Amino acid sequence: xxxxxxxxxxxxxxxxxxxxxxxxxxxxxxxxxxxxxxxxxxxxxxxxxxxxxxxxxxxxxxxxxxxxxxxxxxxxxxxxxxxxxxxxxxxxxxxxxxxxxxxxxxxxxxxxxxxxxxxxxxxxxxxxxxxxxxxxxxxxxxxxxxxxxxxxxxxxxxxxxxxxxxxxxxxxxxxxxxxxxxxxxxxxxxxxxxxxxxxxxxxxxxxxxxxxxxxxxxxxxxxxxxxxxxxxxxxxxxxxxxxxxxxxxxxxxxxxxxxxxxxxxxxxxxxxxxxxxxxxxxxxxxxxxxxxxxxxxxxxxxxxxxxxxxxxxxxxxxxxxxxxxxxxxxxxxxxxxxx
Amino acid sequence: xxxxxxxxxxxxxxxxxxxxxxxxxxxxxxxxxxxxxxxxxxxxxxxxxxxxxxxxxxxxxxxxxxxxxxxxxxxxxxxxxxxxxxxxxxxxxxxxxxxxxxxxxxxxxxxxxxxxxxxxxxxxxxxxxxxxxxxxxxxxxxxxxxxxxxxxxxxxxxxxxxxxxxxxxxxxxxxxxxxxxxxxxxxxxxxxxxxxxxxxxxxxxxxxxxxxxxxxxxxxxxxxxxxxxxxxxxxxxxxxxxxxxxxxxxxxxxxxxxxxxxxxxxxxxxxxxxxxxxxxxxxxxxxxxxxxxxxxxxxxxxxxxxxxxxxxxxxxxxxxxxxxxxxxxxxxxxxxxxx
DNA sequence: GGTAGTTGTTGAAATGTTTCAGTCGGCGTA
DNA sequence: TACGCCGACTGAAACATTTCAACAACTACC
Numbered sequence: 001x002x003x004x005x006x007x008x009x010x011x012x013x014x015x016x017x018x019x020x021x022x023x024x025x026x027x028x029x030x031x032x033x034x035x036x037x038x039x040x041x042x043x044x045x046x047x048x049x050x051x052x053x054x055x056x057x058x059x060x061x062x063x064x065x066x067x068x069x070x071x072x073x074x075x076x077x078x079x080x081x082x083x084x085x086x087x088x089x090x091x092x093x094x095x096x097x098x099x100x101x102x103x104x105x106x107x108x109x110x111x112x113x114x115x116x117x118x119x120x121x122x123x124x125x126x127x128x129x130x131x132x133x134x135x136x137x138x139x140x141x142x143x144x145x146x147x148x149x150x151x152x153x154x155x156x157x158x159x160x161x162x163x164x165x166x167x168x169x170x171x172x173x174x175x176x177x178x179x180x181x182x183x184x185x186x187x188x189x190x191x192x193x194x195x196x197x198x199x200x201x202x203x204x205x206x207x208x209x210x211x212x213x214x215x216x217x218x219x220x221x222x223x224x225x226x227x228x229x230x231x232x233x234x235x236x237x238x239x240x241x242x243x244x245x246x247x248x249x250x251x252x253x254x255x256x257x258x259x260x261x262x263x264x265x266x267x268x269x270x271x272x273x274x275x276x277x278x279x280x281x282x283x284x285x286x287x288x289x290x291x292x293x294x295x296x297x298x299x300x301x302x303x304x305x306x307x308x309x310x311x312x313x314x315x316x317x318x319x320x321x322x323x324x325x326x327x328x329x330x331x332x333x334x335x336x337x338x339x
Numbered sequence: 340x341x342x343x344x345x346x347x348x349x350x351x352x353x354x355x356x357x358x359x360x361x362x363x364x365x366x367x368x369x370x371x372x373x374x375x376x377x378x379x380x381x382x383x384x385x386x387x388x389x390x391x392x393x394x395x396x397x398x399x400x401x402x403x404x405x406x407x408x409x410x411x412x413x414x415x416x417x418x419x420x421x422x423x424x425x426x427x428x429x430x431x432x433x434x435x436x437x438x439x440x441x442x443x444x445x446x447x448x449x450x451x452x453x454x455x456x457x458x459x460x461x462x463x464x465x466x467x468x469x470x471x472x473x474x475x476x477x478x479x480x481x482x483x484x485x486x487x488x489x490x491x492x493x494x495x496x497x498x499x500x501x502x503x504x505x506x507x508x509x510x511x512x513x514x515x516x517x518x519x520x521x522x523x524x525x526x527x528x529x530x531x532x533x534x535x536x537x538x539x540x541x542x543x544x545x546x547x548x549x550x551x552x553x554x555x556x557x558x559x560x561x562x563x564x565x566x567x568x569x570x571x572x573x574x575x576x577x578x579x580x581x582x583x584x585x586x587x588x589x590x591x592x593x594x595x596x597x598x599x600x601x602x603x604x605x606x607x608x609x610x611x612x613x614x615x616x617x618x619x620x621x622x623x624x625x626x627x628x629x630x631x632x633x634x635x636x637x638x639x640x641x642x643x644x645x646x647x648x649x650x651x652x653x654x655x656x657x658x659x660x661x662x663x664x665x666x667x668x669x670x671x672x673x674x675x676x677x678x
Numbered sequence: 679g680g681t682a683g684t685t686g687t688t689g690a691a692a693t694g695t696t697t698c699a700g701t702c703g704g705c706g707t708a
Numbered sequence: 709t710a711c712g713c714c715g716a717c718t719g720a721a722a723c724a725t726t727t728c729a730a731c732a733a734c735t736a737c738c
Contacts, residue, residue, distance in 0.1 A: 019718045054457040056694035059394040099438040118393040226626040264628045287565040289603045289628030395724035
């Protein structure tokens with residue numbers, strides 16, 4: 001049962017009575033070896049249970065067959081959908097995808113990046129903790145293509161993101177159209193670009209409609225999780241009735257779900273007492289007890305586009321950096337239905 | 340801006356005025372090189388921006404620094420929690436974790452496994468599409484430690500799972516205690532070991548309580564997704580009132596969430612009209628609009644234990660295969676509260 | 679001042695591939 | 709028959725490390 005060491009090309013060559021080079025050719029340019037020989041070699045491979053050693057291949061060929069995605073928050077399904085899009089593109093290009101998770105910690109992110117550079121991966125896709133981190137620049141300078149996902153850096157990087165300001169606009173516009181004149185924005189921390197821009201869009205459209213700024217209430221949260229959403233909901237409920245918003249726009253769906261849960265749990269009705277709009281349109285948004293209106297990001301498409309950019313950068317010498325911006329779309333569901 | 344090729348050990352050695360071997364020693368056994376030399380070498384490394392080439396290291400040393408987890412369904416948060424547990428253990432052991440997703444397709448799973456073998460990873464953790472697949476046996480026979488997660492194979496494999504029969508028992512026992520005498524079991528396909536065993540546990544405890552088998556209604560689904568749950572909910576609602584169950588036990592939380600959504604959406608109250616128990620206790624279960632009673636699996640712990648087994652198998656010559664079984668726990672929440 | 683031991687460093691072999699300049703034999707053409 | 713050509717195959721170098729036997733320089737001891 002215990003096996004000796006794995007058979008190498010040399011063993012295959014010996015078994016098939018050919019030279020090393022021929023075995024390699026069978027694997028890498030089968031068209032230039034005679035059919036009979038090729039079959040003999042393939043036979044030998046199967047008999048010996050030969051599996052190519054990728055380290056050796058990569059060392060010699062100098063090119064890796066894997067892409068990596070460093071995601072920001074493994075507990076947010078949004079990032080898994082992005083990853084899924086990347087995976088599909090990687091599959092098409094016959095590459096493996098290495099998925100890492102920084103969990104929002106810069107230190108962990110750096111460890112991952114460091115390892116990826118050691119592995120000399122073909123390209124790195126990343127939703128960084130801080131898009132402007134110097135370390136990211138170093139990786140890129142080292143010659144590894146880096147694409148920033150769901151965030152934007154400067155023009156030295158490719159990036160793929162969504163127009164968050166516009167997303168904020170359509171969310172709040174929808175609420176205004178539905179007759180709301182007091183609206184909360186729940187999300188944070190403000191250091192997050194997403195949060196800032198979605199809030200900005202909300203404020204812009206609010207002003208455009210001539211509504212008084214103080215009626216767009218900012219409800220800051222520590223992070224963008226369900227628990228933070230619940231907590232924001234409690235603060236919202238604590239406001240005096242005449243100042244209490246009748247609708248909330250949340251910086252992402254997790255916060256919106258938390259808010260929804262808190263509202264229903266404390267006996268308020270959604271959307272009658274409180275209308276809610278989320279952001280991302282994760283699968284659980286539609287599946288919530290009151291299906292959630294949300295600003296849809298083309299999650300898989302984001303991933304796919306990012307993968308294509310990184311591949312272009314890796315293989316096309318004439319590559320020029322590109323900041324792709326997608327336009328989000330409002331998906332109206334029960335949580336904002338007019339009653 | 341364009342960089343020449345990456346500096347190698349040789350370049351570092353030249354820059355520091357030492358030999359190749361010394362540079363290697365600085366990296367791998369720093370204690371046996373004089374402090375002054377070591378500092379000189381480290382200095383040179385930093386100056387040149389040297390990053391060790393992992394392929395070459397692995398080729399020569401013959402040992403990989405990465406673990407891999409092939410997960411079954413990227414859209415189920417349960418598996419991400421397991422992955423998180425593995426990641427923590429990997430971090431402790433200073434290893435990288437490669438996450439792959441088979442999405443329930445055996446073909447994709449095989450592609451992933453094949454690549455992992457090519458990479459000669461240290462160990463593979465997998466929640467397989469089919470735990471008895473022959474391919475898995477081949478991988479293991481090749482000398483790569485394989486641990487089956489959340490499923491059980493024969494005694495030639497380590498595995499980590501939860502006692503599903505017991506889980507089924509406590510779920511239904513809870514419902515019986517709450518006074519329900521007509522209960523549905525929603526889940527499928529029956530080919531899934533999980534589904535079969537959870538149902539079995541449910542039936543056992545049902546019989547133990549002297550209840551008539553026909554009052555435990557099997558509501559089969561195509562898969563374990565939210566959509567399937569909704570669909571099962573519709574079928575449930577379609578039953579004549581006198582035969583309609585007053586409670587449902589779902590094979591996992593996604594199905595339970597779907598059922599919950601359908602029930603509330605069509606005006607029934609939970610738990611008054613329909614009590615619901617899920618399985619897995621994913622984070623969204625507690626965050627549902629009606630917090631879900633669920634059978635908790637120690638998700639992270641599962642992953643952590645699996646990682647430890649795979650590491651033991653990889654490093655301990657005296658390793659003996661082990662089938663770890665965890666005991667699940669019922670977490671009662673509002674969806675089954677007695678009114 | 680020779681011997682033994684210790685500490686730090688070296689140099690070369692080895693790892694499993696790919697790549698490329700050659701070799702070899704056979705075939706068609708002049 | 710000589711020539712060039714072509715297709716199929718070979719052999720060795722190269723890739724960036726690690727490892728290990730050997731060596732050099734000291735120190736300590738008698």
